[in-house]
Amino acid sequence: MALQTERYEDTQLYKIRHSAAHVMAQAVMEMFPDGKVTIGPPVENGFYYDFDLPRNLTPEDLELLEKRMRQIVQGKHQFTKRVVSAEEARQIFADQPYKLELIEGLEKGGLDEYGNPLKEKPDISIYQQDTFMDLCRGPHVESTKEIKQDAFKLMTIAGAYWRGDEKNKMLQRIYGTAWESKDQLKDYLHQLEEAKKRDHRKLGRELEIFIFDDEVGPGLPLWLPNGGVMIEELEKLAKEMEEAAGYSRVRTPNITKEDLFIRSGHLPYYAESMYPPMELEGVKYYIKPMNCPMHHKIFGSKGRSYRDLPVRLAEYGTCYRYEKSGELFGLMRVRSMQMNDAHIYCSEEQFEQEFMGVIDLYHKYFEIFGIDKYVMRFSLHSKQGLGKKYVDNERLWIKTEDMVRRAMTNGNIPFVEADDEAAFYGPKIDVQIWSAIGKEFSLATNQVDFAVPERFDLKFTNKEGHDEIPLCIHRAPLSTHERMVGFLIEHYAGNFPVWLSPEQVRVISITDAQNEYAESIAKQLRENGIRAHADLSSQRMNAKIRSAQLMKVPYMLVVGDNEMQSAQVSLRVRDGSQQNNIPLEDFTARAKDKIARRASEL
RNA sequence: GCCGACGUAGCUCAAUUGGCAGAGCACCCGCCUUGUAAGCGGGAGGUUACGAGUUCAAUUCUCGUCGUCGGCUCCA
Numbered sequence: 001m002a003l004q005t006e007r008y009e010d011t012q013l014y015k016i017r018h019s020a021a022h023v024m025a026q027a028v029m030e031m032f033p034d035g036k037v038t039i040g041p042p043v044e045n046g047f048y049y050d051f052d053l054p055r056n057l058t059p060e061d062l063e064l065l066e067k068r069m070r071q072i073v074q075g076k077h078q079f080t081k082r083v084v085s086a087e088e089a090r091q092i093f094a095d096q097p098y099k100l101e102l103i104e105g106l107e108k109g110g111l112d113e114y115g116n117p118l119k120e121k122p123d124i125s126i127y128q129q130d131t132f133m134d135l136c137r138g139p140h141v142e143s144t145k146e147i148k149q150d151a152f153k154l155m156t157i158a159g160a161y162w163r164g165d166e167k168n169k170m171l172q173r174i175y176g177t178a179w180e181s182k183d184q185l186k187d188y189l190h191q192l193e194e195a196k197k198r199d200h201r202k203l204g205r206e207l208e209i210f211i212f213d214d215e216v217g218p219g220l221p222l223w224l225p226n227g228g229v230m231i232e233e234l235e236k237l238a239k240e241m242e243e244a245a246g247y248s249r250v251r252t253p254n255i256t257k258e259d260l261f262i263r264s265g266h267l268p269y270y271a272e273s274m275y276p277p278m279e280l281e282g283v284k285y286y287i288k289p290m291n292c293p294m295h296h297k298i299f300g301s302k303g304r305s306y307r308d309l310p311v312r313l314a315e316y317g318t319c320y321r322y323e324k325s326g327e328l329f330g331l332m333r334v335r336s337m338q339m340n341d342a343h344i345y346c347s348e349e350q351f352e353q354e355f356m357g358v359i360d361l362y363h364k365y366f367e368i369f370g371i372d373k374y375v376m377r378f379s380l381h382s383k384q385g386l387g388k389k390y391v392d393n394e395r396l397w398i399k400t401e402d403m404v405r406r407a408m409t410n411g412n413i414p415f416v417e418a419d420d421e422a423a424f425y426g427p428k429i430d431v432q433i434w435s436a437i438g439k440e441f442s443l444a445t446n447q448v449d450f451a452v453p454e455r456f457d458l459k460f461t462n463k464e465g466h467d468e469i470p471l472c473i474h475r476a477p478l479s480t481h482e483r484m485v486g487f488l489i490e491h492y493a494g495n496f497p498v499w500l501s502p503e504q505v506r507v508i509s510i511t512d513a514q515n516e517y518a519e520s521i522a523k524q525l526r527e528n529g530i531r532a533h534a535d536l537s538s539q540r541m542n543a544k545i546r547s548a549q550l551m552k553v554p555y556m557l558v559v560g561d562n563e564m565q566s567a568q569v570s571l572r573v574r575d576g577s578q579q580n581n582i583p584l585e586d587f588t589a590r591a592k593d594k595i596a597r598r599a600s601e602l
Numbered sequence: 603g604c605c606g607a608c609g610u611a612g613c614u615c616a617a618u619u620g621g622c623a624g625a626g627c628a629c630c631c632g633c634c635u636u637g638u639a640a641g642c643g644g645g646a647g648g649u650u651a652c653g654a655g656u657u658c659a660a661u662u663c664u665c666g667u668c669g670u671c672g673g674c675u676c677c678a
Contacts, residue, residue, distance in 0.1 A: 048673095056606070158673030159605025166675045170605050173673070201671095205613080214651075214669055273677080290678090319678090324603050325669095327676060339678070430678085442678055480678055511635040538633095539640085546639035560637060572638055580637095 008042075012141070013180060017042035019079060019129070019140045020069070020147050020178040021049045024154070026132035027068040028053070028174070031061070037134065038098040038162065038171060044438075045188065046177035050160055052098065057172055062154045065174070070149040077130040079140040083123045089135060092126065098162065099135050151185045152178035195436045200489035201330040207494050207551060209485065209502070210331060219328045219335030221482060226502035229531065230488075231338070231481050233500050235316055237368070237598070238340050238478050245361060247314040247342055252294035254318055258284040264293040265455055269389070269424045273321045291317035292449075292474060295343040296456040299470075304460040306347060309470065310354050314342035316481075331486030332441055340478035345458065345470040351448075352407040358446045358475045359413055362431065365444075365477055368598050371491065374443070375432045376413060378404065379421035390424055391451040400448045400471075401427045423474075425451040436490040443487060447474040494552045495574065498594040498602060505532035505591065506548040507569075510541045510560035517564045521557060521584060530591050545572065554602050555591060573602050 008014050021040035024047075029035055032053050040049030084092070086107040093099035106124050127136045129144055141147065155175045162168035179185045196202065204210050209227040216222060223231060239249070258277060261267045267274075270289060277284035288294070295313045304311065318338050327333055346354045366372070381390045381397045390397070404427050408415050415429065422428060428447035434440055449472040459467040478484050488500070498504055505525055509518040518534040525532035535544045541558065548556045556572040563569055563581065570580040571587055594602065 059607080156672055157606060160674045161604075164675075166604070170674075172605075175673080212670090218669070321677085324676070326603065326605095326674080328670095333677070337678070341678095437672095445678060476678065483678060508638085510637060513635075538635090540634090540636055542636085542638070543640050544638095549639055556638080558638065562637085570638085576638085578638070 012146075013178075014042050015139050015141045016147055016180065017047040017178045018136075018138070019144065020152050020176060021047040022079075022127065022129060022132060022134055022136070022140070023069050023072050023144060023147060024065065024174060024176060025049050025051075025134060026072060026130060027065045029132065030068065031065065036096055036098055039102070040134075043175075046155065046175060048160075048173050048175045050162070050171040050173045052162075052169065052171050057157045057174070059157070062157065062174070066154045069152070069154075072130060073144040073147045073149050075130060076143050076145040078143050079127055079129045081125055081127050081138060081140075083125045086124055089124050089126065092133065093135060102135060147178065148181060150182040151180060152176060153185060153189070192437075195438070198436045198490050198493040199330075200332070200436070200486040203489050203494045204331065204486075207489070207502075209489065217335070218325060219323060219333070221331060221334055221336070227485065229502040230485055230496075230500060234340075234478060234481060234484060237365075238314075238316065241361060241364065242312075242314045242342065245312070245357065246310075247312040250295065250298055250313050250315050252291060252298075252315060252317065253288075254320075255285045255287050256294065258286060260293045260297075261286055263455055264296070264452055265391075265424070266290070266293070273323065275320055275322050287320045288317070289319050289321045291315055291319065291339065291341045292343060292452065292472075293456070295341075296452065296458060296472070299343075299345050300456055300458050304345075304470075306460055306462045306468075309460055310344050310346035310350050312342060312344045317341045329435075329439065331482045331489075332435055332439070334480075334482045337480040337482045339480045340476045340484070342475055344473040344475065345453070345460075346473070347460070347462070347468065348403075348471060351403055351471055351473075352410070354473055355404065355407045355446065355448070356411045358473060358477065359408075359411060359429070361475075361477045362444055362446070368600075369488065369491065370600050371433075373433070376408075376415040377421070377430045377432050377442075378408065378415045378417045379423075379428045379430055380417060380419050381422045381427065382420035385420060389420075390422060391426075393451070396450045397422075397427070400450050404429065404448060423447050423449070425449040428474075433487060435487070441483065441487075443479045443483060444477045445475065445479075446477075448472075449474055496552070496554075497598065497600050498554045498591060499598045501552070501554050502531065503533065503551065503553050504530050504595070505555045505557060506544075506551075506553045507532060507534040507557045507559060508541060508544045508548065509534065509536060510558065512536075512538075513561065514559045514564050518557075518559050521559065521569060524584065525588065525591075528588050528592060530588070530595070549574065555587070557587065575602060 018041065025037050025040055028051055029037065034054055036052035038050040038052065040047060086103055089103045090100060093103065103124065106122055122137065125137055127134055127138060127140055153176060155177055158173045158175060159170045160173040161170055177188060179188060207226060208224045209230065210221045210223050212221055274289050275287045277286050298313055299311055316338050320336050323333055323335055344354050380401055386392045386394060426448040428445055430442040431444040432440055433443045453472050454469050459469055462468045507518040507522045509515050515536045518536065522532045522534040537544065545556060552574060554574045557569040558572060559569055566581060568581045569584050569587055571582060572578050
């Protein structure tokens with residue numbers, strides 16, 4: 001059965017949200033007759049509208065605006081469309097400078113309301129409901145009555161730059177959400193509440209995985225023992241997989257002389273994101289924001305033959321990037337990070353196989369973690385960025401982009417193309433994921449570098465005995481520890497599979513009389529490589545179970561007189577299921593099996 | 603970095619118009635010895651983020667700094 005999925009732009013919901021934005025603009029303009037309107041499109045889950053207003057909006061304003069919007073929609077006003085000439089549009093919006101700018105863009109036939117180029121010159125249309133008229137291409141609902149007065153809500157006030165450019169004036173943006181019915185709105189608000197519960201910043205503290213400390217500094221996480229365990233497990237996994245895939249492990253220092261980043265070409269592109277240099281005896285040293293240049297040095301440290309290729313150098317490298325303060329976000333965007341980094345040096349003929357080998361590695365990891373909600377984004381250069389954001393060699397850009405596109409197509413891997421998102425040295429495939437609260441991040445990355453090897457004078461001797469410059473693939477399938485753990489906390493909502501759980505077993509004695517027995521069980525488990533400890537506190541058993549449940553420990557072993565007499569244990573699994581009076585060896589075998597297989601089931 | 607909101611005990615939150623800072627959980631000490639998500643009692647814990655200012659008096663009002671959150675911009 002082939003269900004045709006309707007484009008969002010064609011749905012009733014889209015029209016409702018777009019129309020709700022206009023109704024909101026009407027309410028805002030009634031409150032601020034001198035205010036300036038800009039644009040107000042539907043977005044995922046709702047809509048926004050940007051205004052330039054004489055004063056800042058307050059939460060109280062939002063309430064008033066929402067109330068007024070309910071009155072307006074109940075007025076059952078028709079939305080009427082009219083196509084006008086540019087001249088007429090200019091007269092209508094004579095006191096609306098942002099609209100005049102938009103009209104000019106439309107008239108010149110270049111730009112849509114977001115400043116993006118349009119293929120053909122559009123009609124200039126205006127929509128009106130009640131007293132409010134807006135420059136708009138639509139579409140809208142027929143009447144405001146289609147916007148149910150109990151199915152929308154104004155959510156938040158935010159700042160946003162005019163046309164998304166930080167050099168422009170900052171406007172005030174109001175976000176709202178709108179649905180077809182009250183129940184849909186209720187469901188959505190409920191979903192938001194649920195999402196907050198799995199926010200890694202909240203769970204990270206509750207499960208004692210990481211903290212931030214004001215005196216240490218923003219974006220510099222301190223990993224608590226539980227986080228330390230998770231990191232160790234991830235590194236173990238990476239090392240196993242990379243060893244099997246033919247990688248060699250290297251280690252490189254955290255600081256280097258400025259010269260290295262001048263040679264790599266990073267400084268002109270990257271200086272703003274780097275911690276400032278330290279200068280000693282007239283030499284500048286930088287903390288490394290990436291490992292690549294050092295791996296290049298290792299590749300270049302001896303003569304290489306085509307027989308040695310591909311050379312795959314891996315390192316969980318610690319890097320520091322000075323992200324701007326407003327960009328920090330829990331573990332997902334930090335200033336210190338440990339990257340699942342590796343660089344693959346290969347010939348052009350080997351490229352496709354190596355590139356797809358990395359994609360294959362992604363898939364293996366995703367299977368282990370059960371990750372299925374992601375998009376592979378193929379990031380391309382842009383012509384206008386050549387020589388600025390991107391290495392100025394259009395021929396090689398197009399060539400390597402074709403190589404990647406061909407590899408992905410041959411491998412049957414679905415992807416979306418994104419212009420103007422590449423690294424400065426080449427195109428890349430990023431794996432895009434979403435945090436619990438809906439922010440988008442690149443988790444893993446797989447990048448082609450056709451530029452930097454040459455700058456480092458990297459070469460190998462080919463079959464004909466001539467020097468050839470290798471291609472370099474930069475890849476980080478497990479992202480950074482920071483982003484990966486942040487993601488996994490949300491992905492599992494803290495309910496980690498056994499192998500990844502900081503504490504795998506908690507042994508719970510029912511009374512003090514079993515404390516010694518409980519401790520001996522925990523010890524035996526630890527001797528079997530299972531992370532276990534006994535809760536010998538004076539709490540009641542129920543309370544001990546509760547605290548183990550709250551810490552999301554996968555296995556609880558309850559031991560009372562019964563179990564002690566028969567030398568057995570009673571198992572309570574995190575999901576609430578129980579198996580009473582089983583031999584310890586049976587449980588140990590089960591746990592060891594799940595851990596060894598990195599099983600997702602408990 | 604920009605716009606806005608916020609910052610009270612380890613955590614989650616209180617504190618009427620400026621008038622001696624409070625609770626639950628966690629922690630410590632007792633008692634209880636218990637069968638699958640919180641037993642009872644007691645104790646300790648705060649220069650109200652930091653620094654100035656206004657005031658007889660500031661958690662409360664003003665300014666600055668730092669940090670967090672929601673966005674924008676930017677990104678692994």
